[in-house]
Amino acid sequence: MTHRDRFEAVYDAYYPAIHQYAARRTSSPDDTADVISETFLTAWRRIGDVPEGERALLWLYGVARRVLANQQRGASRRAGLAERLRDELAADRPVRPVDLEYVRAAFDELPERDREVMALAHWEGLSSEQIAKVLGCTAVAARTRLHRARKRLAAALERQTSMTIAMGEA
């Protein structure tokens, strides 16, 4: 398999998941398109490093994670690689259910580290072992982080609920 074939296969298999990952963590279609294009540009440049099988997706998540946080991002933007994709995404933004705003508020209240593991576990559906691969930590550390994040979310939800009740009574 040539590098081109391999990249095409990786792109086609994991585009939806990376698109979803990026859309969940960005607030504008431009940013989403940037994260997608930068992630796959990195994969193309490093195609020999992309692991086989399911681990390829975890590797891509790891790259996308760094792209999201990386101040230097922009090689693909400079080259204008995702122009049509930007337009496409701008026309298709998801809508948030209003009645779950209190959950969203509790989630937003969590520290970034907690939000990250919770999102990987529940939105990407990853196990602690898989989360560990994305974050570059041990499975034990990932499990601990997840456990603590769940407890903090439960506490934040309780606060949000009591706040909602208090506001309703006022």
Add this chain to the structure above:
Amino acid sequence: MSDIDHLMRAIDPTPHAPEQGPGARELRAAIMATPAPGRRRSWLPQRGTFGPRWPVLASAVTAAAVAVAIGVGLPASGPATEYANAAVSIKKAEDYFSVTITDPAADRRRFEEAFRAVGLNVTVKVVPVAPDEVGELLGPVVPEGFKWHGSIGTQRVTPCASAFCGKVWMPSDFPGRVVFGVGRPAKPGEPYAEDVAFDPEGEEAMAGYTAHGKTVAAVRAEARRRGLKVGYRLLWNSPDGGFSDQPVPADRIKDDWTVSGSRDHSSDTVDLYVLPGPGAGPAPDPLKARTPQWYDDLTD
């Protein structure tokens, strides 16, 4: 499944996996049209293995003398479909331009003249590169961002009997600034232009030696054994996974800190990308500490 699990799923902002639309397919093609990994990417074959390259080096004087003589097909109305001088030839195809660079050391004006003759208003900077990247077309860089119809990019073509053969595509009517670099041989000790950000996952400059994970003292000893001088960059990782590099003098670095990787800086110097150890101080503001780029200064 607990309430928390249910609620987390319920607030998933993008619960459904998107389909690959035309934009996604175009992105795939655009990415694959960018240059494949280069010499700094140890996980791919060296460029030389893709096909033979024979740089044809002519002096700038020769280039200037024959430039006008072989310029062809410049009609009175509109741009030419083909143009050549002693540095470069450019030919318009249906949806791209074929570019062949014959003299990577020529004056940048020879390249700009050729691009403009076929209707592409670009700025070219001739920049020093490592010997195996001579002739390489760097960029395109759009400093103010590319917001226009179509796309912009380059694709290398092999085999190539000149210093560089490739395709360039960009909309002729794009009004913004577009910068290309042409790699010329760096002088001894002259720093190479950096066209790709350092990859903290592992870049190695010294053949047969892995610097990643070793101490500064060990890698420096190896570099010196090879007769190389050493430069240093601190590789700052932010808590959320980002990174940026900061060139620093040797006295900012401790011998027992860990090296993340190495990259050729010039013919006689290798840069070590070092993970900040105890006492490294706070990370600089990445915007303020931005490493200069080859396209920042476009004056001669």
